[in-house]
Amino acid sequence: MDKKKKRSITRGVILVVLLAAIVYTVYSSATKDKVKLLQVGDKAPDFELVDLYDSNIKHRLSDYEGKGIFLNFWGTWCEPCKKEMPAMSNQYAIYKDQGVEVLAVNIAQTEFEVKNFIEGLGVHFPVAIDETRDVMTEYTIDLLPATILINPEGEVEKIITGEMNEQQIASYMESIKPEQE
Template identity: 55%
Template sequence: MNLVKKKNKNLRLVTRTIVLLLLVSAVVYTIASKDTVKVLAVGDKAPNFELIDLEGNKHRLSDYKGEGVFLNFWGTWCAPCKKEMPYMENQHQAFEDKGVHILAVNIQESQLKVETFRDQYGLTFPIAIDKDKSVMEAYNVVPLPTTVLINKDGKIEQIITREMTEDEIISYMESIQP
C-alpha cells in the first residue's frame, strides 16, 4: 500500500512539474515574441490601409496623396463622437472642394448599427468599419474619439485624442489644406 501511495505522489509531482514548465515556457514565449508596435508621432508617415465604406467603395490612404485627410476613429456608443459628428458633417461640406477629406473609421460595430447612426445624423462623408481593428492598431488608437490629421504628403500633422469643437475642427482642417 505504501508503495502505491509513493508512486501516486511521484506521478503527481512529475505532472505538476510538467504543467509548471509548460506555463513558464508559454509566458517566456509570449514575452519574447511580442511584436513591438511603433507609436506614431507627428511627422511620421501615416500607415497605409484599405477599408470599404458603407456604400462598398474602397478607401486607401494612398489614394488621397496630395490632399489632406481628417481620419476620425469613433464608435456609435461614444458620447463625444456623437457630439462632434454634426460639426464634422458641416466641415465636410465646406472643405471637400478644398482638398481636405474626412474619413470616419468605426471600430468593429455592425453595418446596420453604423448605417442607422449615419442616417440619424445625416452624415454624407465616407464611413468605413474597421472590422478586425487592424487600422486602429496600426494607428495606436486608444481612446475614442481619436482624430489623425494627415497632410498632402501623407505625414501626420497632429493626433487629437479628445472631443473637438466645431471651431477646432475648422482650424484642424485648415492646417492640412493643400
C-alpha cells in the same frame, strides 16, 4: 497512499504548471512582434476600406495624395463620437472644396448599426467600416474617438484622442489644408 506522498505529488504538479507558465511567458515575450506606435512625422500607413453606401467605392489613403486627411476612428456606443460628428460634418462642408477630406472609420460594427447611426445624425462625409480592425491596429488606436491628421504629403501631422468641439475641428482642418497656389 499516505498524506505526505499525496502532498508531494500535488506540489510537484503545481511546480510543473508554474514552470510551464513561466516558460510560455518568456517564449511569447521573446517572439512577439513589436508593434510600432504611430507618431507625428511618420508616413501614414496606406489602407483600403469599402464605402458604407457604395461597395464599388474603395477608400485608399493613397488616393487622397495632395489633400489633407481628417481620419476619424469611432463607434456608435461612443458618446463623444456622437457629439463631434455633426461638427465634423459642418466643417467638412466648408473645407472639402479647400482640399481637406474626412474619412470616418467605424471599428467593426455591423453595416445596419453604422447606417442607422450616421443617418440619425445626418452627417455628410465618407464613412467606412474597419471590419477586421486591421486599420485600427495599423494606426495603433486604443481609445475612441481618435483622429489622425494627415498632411498633403501623407505624413501624420497630429494625433488626437478624445472629443473635439467644432472650433477645434475647424482649426485642425485649417492646419492640414493644402497651400493654395
